[in-house]
Amino acid sequence: MKSASNRHEQAxxxxxxxxxxxxxxxxxxxxxxxxxxxxxLSSAVAxxxxxxxxxxxxxxxxxAWWSPTSDVTTRDVPSPLLASAAKALPSNRRDWxxxxxxxxxxxxxxxxxxxFALGCVRTALFPSLNNRAPAVVLVVAVAVVGVGLAxxxxxxxxxVFSVTFVVLIGxxxxxxxxxxxxxxxxxxxxxxxxxxxxxxxxCIALTAYFLxxxxxxxxxxxxxxxxxxxxxxxxxxxxxxxxxxxxxSSRVAQRCGVGAALVLGGSFAVTSRLALETQLDLDxxxxxxxxxxxxxxxxxxxxxxxxxxxxxxxxxxxxVWTALLGTLLVFVIYFPEVLGWHRLEGRLLLDGETGYPxxxxxxxxxxxxxxxxxxxxxxxxxxxxxAGAVRGKSPTDPQVAxx
Amino acid sequence: MAVVxxxxxxxxxxxxxxxxxxxxxxxxxxxxxxxxxLAERGMLEAAWEEDAxxxxxxxxxxxxxxxxxxxxxxxxxxxTQTASPVRLLPRGEAP
Numbered sequence: 001m002k003s004a005s006n007r008h009e010q011a012x013x014x015x016x017x018x019x020x021x022x023x024x025x026x027x028x029x030x031x032x033x034x035x036x037x038x039x040x041l042s043s044a045v046a047x048x049x050x051x052x053x054x055x056x057x058x059x060x061x062x063x064a065w066w067s068p069t070s071d072v073t074t075r076d077v078p079s080p081l082l083a084s085a086a087k088a089l090p091s092n093r094r095d096w097x098x099x100x101x102x103x104x105x106x107x108x109x110x111x112x113x114x115x116f117a118l119g120c121v122r123t124a125l126f127p128s129l130n131n132r133a134p135a136v137v138l139v140v141a142v143a144v145v146g147v148g149l150a151x152x153x154x155x156x157x158x159x160v161f162s163v164t165f166v167v168l169i170g171x172x173x174x175x176x177x178x179x180x181x182x183x184x185x186x187x188x189x190x191x192x193x194x195x196x197x198x199x200x201x202x203c204i205a206l207t208a209y210f211l212x213x214x215x216x217x218x219x220x221x222x223x224x225x226x227x228x229x230x231x232x233x234x235x236x237x238x239x240x241x242x243x244x245x246x247x248x249s250s251r252v253a254q255r256c257g258v259g260a261a262l263v264l265g266g267s268f269a270v271t272s273r274l275a276l277e278t279q280l281d282l283d284x285x286x287x288x289x290x291x292x293x294x295x296x297x298x299x300x301x302x303x304x305x306x307x308x309x310x311x312x313x314x315x316x317x318x319x320v321w322t323a324l325l326g327t328l329l330v331f332v333i334y335f336p337e338v339l340g341w342h343r344l345e346g347r348l349l350l351d352g353e354t355g356y357p358x359x360x361x362x363x364x365x366x367x368x369x370x371x372x373x374x375x376x377x378x379x380x381x382x383x384x385x386x387a388g389a390v391r392g393k394s395p396t397d398p399q400v401a402x403x
Numbered sequence: 404m405a406v407v408x409x410x411x412x413x414x415x416x417x418x419x420x421x422x423x424x425x426x427x428x429x430x431x432x433x434x435x436x437x438x439x440x441l442a443e444r445g446m447l448e449a450a451w452e453e454d455a456x457x458x459x460x461x462x463x464x465x466x467x468x469x470x471x472x473x474x475x476x477x478x479x480x481x482x483t484q485t486a487s488p489v490r491l492l493p494r495g496e497a498p
């Protein structure tokens with residue numbers, strides 16, 4: 001049993017490493033090739049540094065939820081997979097989810113179980129729109145064309161972002177309509193909704209303002225960066241207003257997530273202001289902050305949630321909310337800070353280098369705040385959740401069983 | 404159409420989802436949306452299995468209602484009269 005579990009963990013490690021390796025290949029393909037061969041080595045080291053926490057976090061989640069020694073009896077992947085997807089069904093179709101789960105319980109062959117479960121997951125996650133489909137597609141198409149034309153005329157630099165964002169939101173709306181009652185069922189706490197909505201709106205408004213006021217940013221806002229921004233913000237909006245049920249079961253986790261996100265955003269602003277006022281360490285920018293602060297804040301925020309609930313799952317939820325909301329807040333705070341740094345010999349906020357046009361900061365903010373920060377910080381939140389759940393466990397606590 | 408005709412082969416018999424998947428060579432992702440729509444249109448009735456094996460949850464069983472059987476008869480007649488394929492029309496749409 002133990003050797004099988006080890007094999008599974010090794011396979012999981014290989015999958016995580018493969019995902020990061022594939023990501024690196026894509027980045028190398030999109031960027032200019034390195035000038036020196038040694039840069040490949042430094043890239044490989046950087047990849048290892050980022051991938052290692054994810055390997056540890058993935059193994060923790062495996063042990064907590066799926067391994068034969070876990071508290072939860074979920075060694076068989078198709079069953080929990082289908083159970084999770086079935087929860088996404090609207091209440092008027094919930095008995096269909098129960099029916100699918102019951103049917104799966106009668107199947108023996110591994111291949112048959114996987115095939116059946118994946119088919120049911122597709123049905124649960126992408127329910128048909130029936131007769132409303134043409135109307136919804138028409139509304140989305142009109143919205144895309146309308147937004148594309150309006151924004152293309154008013155602010156051409158942001159047209160790619162706007163159209164991509166509207167398309168993604170349109171797809172999300174179609175899914176929400178297919179699930180009709182789901183929006184009302186799974187709303188997160190008001191704190192999460194307020195911070196999430198303000199964050200997404202602030203990110204869009206500040207990006208547009210920056211592109212208008214600082215034309216040097218238009219060159220840094222190429223179509224790939226615009227699509228990345230649209231995907232991240234549409235995903236953030238979707239998670240804020242219609243998160244999966246697995247993220248909303250603990251109010252404590254949501255409070256810890258909002259609190260840790262505010263700490264992340266606030267400490268980022270304080271770090272930047274202190275550096276500007278004292279004129280110390282300006283050459284380093286905020287890179288060190290972005291390297292270490294997410295580790296500490298996500299670790300302890302998630303650990304506290306896990307400890308208070310006695311639940312690993314609650315800690316992971318807090319980690320996701322912190323990463324999501326904290327990223328949006330830091331992005332919003334980034335722009336006002338950029339201007340102060342730029343006045344000092346054209347310094348970049350990220351790494352303090354001088355002589356750059358202010359617009360370069362826009363690309364830095366999207367790549368290093370919206371993409372890098374959550375990828376870097378999230379696994380430390382999962383590790384913190386694991387540590388907190390262990391400390392918070394009590395033999396008499398009924399919630400331990402649901403960790 | 405194949406699902407309706409399969410259920411109409413032996414109308415009183417209750418069928419379960421996986422059996423229909425196997426019988427019609429359909430994936431669950433294709434079958435269940437059809438079953439849901441048929442049930443929502445009142446053409447399919449569903450019930451929970453009463454004699455489920457010990458340790459297993461009862462399965463959902465399906466069979467056609469009266470209106471489902473009437474539609475099956477229409478579909479069957481249409482498919483024998485014409486060589487062209489027959490399709491299910493959305494509710495309320497005239498043929």
